[in-house]
Amino acid sequence: MRILPEHKIKEQKIEEHKVKKIAVQLTLMKGKLITLEGIDGSGKSTITRFLNSHPAFSSAVFTREPTTSWIGDAVYKAIESNTDHLAELMLFTADHANHIATLIRPALEDGKIVISDRYSDSRYAYQGVTLKERFDEPMEWVQQIHKGWTVVPDLTVLFDIDPEIAVRRCGKRGEQTKFEKIELLNGVRKNYLRLAEKEPERFVIIDTDRDLKEIENDVLQAITSIMEN
Numbered sequence: 653m654r655i656l657p658e659h660k661i662k663e664q665k666i667e668e669h670k671v672k673k674i675a676v677q678l679t680l681m682k683g684k685l686i687t688l689e690g691i692d693g694s695g696k697s698t699i700t701r702f703l704n705s706h707p708a709f710s711s712a713v714f715t716r717e718p719t720t721s722w723i724g725d726a727v728y729k730a731i732e733s734n735t736d737h738l739a740e741l742m743l744f745t746a747d748h749a750n751h752i753a754t755l756i757r758p759a760l761e762d763g764k765i766v767i768s769d770r771y772s773d774s775r776y777a778y779q780g781v782t783l784k785e786r787f788d789e790p791m792e793w794v795q796q797i798h799k800g801w802t803v804v805p806d807l808t809v810l811f812d813i814d815p816e817i818a819v820r821r822c823g824k825r826g827e828q829t830k831f832e833k834i835e836l837l838n839g840v841r842k843n844y845l846r847l848a849e850k851e852p853e854r855f856v857i858i859d860t861d862r863d864l865k866e867i868e869n870d871v872l873q874a875i876t877s878i879m880e881n
C-alpha cells in the first residue's frame with residue numbers, strides 16, 4: 653500500500669469535501685435544465701465528458717442536439733449535404749420538438765437535472781446566420797417559431813472562443829462539416845453573444861481559450877450558482 657504524504661492527503665480531503673458539497677447542492681436542485689452552447693470546437697464535448705464522469709453528477713441526465721433519434725440522423729444527412737437552409741432548420745426544429753417530448757419534459761417532471769450539449773440557442777445562432785439571405789432578422793425569426801412550445805433552459809453556459817483557435821483545435825476533424833468555416837463561425841459567435849446580452853440572467857459566458865482546469869472550475873461554479881435562484 654502506498655502511503656500518501658501529508659499535503660496530498662489534505663488535497664484529497666479538500667477535493668472530497670468539494671465533491672460532497674456540489675452533490676448536496678445538486679440534490680436540492682430539482683428539475684433544472686442546463687444547456688452548453690458555443691461554436692464548433694469551443695470545448696462543449698470535453699466539458700460534457702468531465703461533468704458526466706464527475707461523481708456529483710451521477711444522477712443527472714446527459715443529452716445532446718442533434719439527438720441520437722432517427723430525426724437526429726436525418727439532421728446529420730442534411731448537415732452532410734447541400735440541403736436547403738430552411739428545410740435544414742425544420743429538421744433541426746423537429747428534432748428539438750421530439751427531444752422535448754421524449755426526454756426533456758419527462759426528465760424534468762421526474763425532478764432530474766438535465767444537461768444538454770447544444771439546444772435551442774444553437775438554432776438561433778447558426779440558422780440565424782445560414783438564413784440571413786432569406787429573412788431580415790433571421791435570428792429573431794427562428795426564435796419566434798420556438799415560442800409557445802420550447803422549454804427555456806434555467807442556465808445556458810456559453811463557451812466563447814475565437815473561431816480561428818477553435819478550428820485549429822479541431823484539426824482535420826474541423827474540415828468535415830459545412831458549418832466549421834471561420835467566416836460562418838464568426839457570425840455564429842456574434843449571434844451567441846447577442847443572445848447572452850439579451851438574457852444575462854440565463855447565460856454565463858466562459859472564455860474557453862484557457863487551461864482546462866480553470867474552465868472546469870468555472871462551469872461547476874456556474875452550475876451550482878443557479879441553486880441560489
Ligand SMILES: Nc1ncnc2c1ncn2[C@@H]1O[C@H](COP(=O)(O)OP(=O)(O)OP(=O)(O)O)[C@@H](O)[C@H]1O
Pocket residue numbers: 690691692693694695696697698699821822860861862863864867
Ligand atoms: N481548454 C482547452 N485547451 C486546449 N484544447 C482544448 C480545450 N478544450 C477542448 N480542447 C480540444 O479542442 C477540440 C474541440 O473540443 P470539443 O470537441 O470539446 O469541442 P466541441 O465544442 O464539442 O465541438 P463540436 O461542437 O464541433 O462537437 C478537441 O480536440 C479538444 O481536445
Ligand SMILES: Cc1cn([C@H]2C[C@H](O)[C@@H](COP(=O)(O)O)O2)c(=O)[nH]c1=O
Pocket residue numbers: 692717718731744770771772774775776778779829831832
Ligand atoms: C443543434 C444544432 C446544431 N447545429 C450545427 C452545429 C454543428 O456544426 C452541427 C452539429 O454537430 P456537432 O458538432 O455534433 O454538435 O450542427 C445547427 O446548425 N443548428 C442546430 O440547431
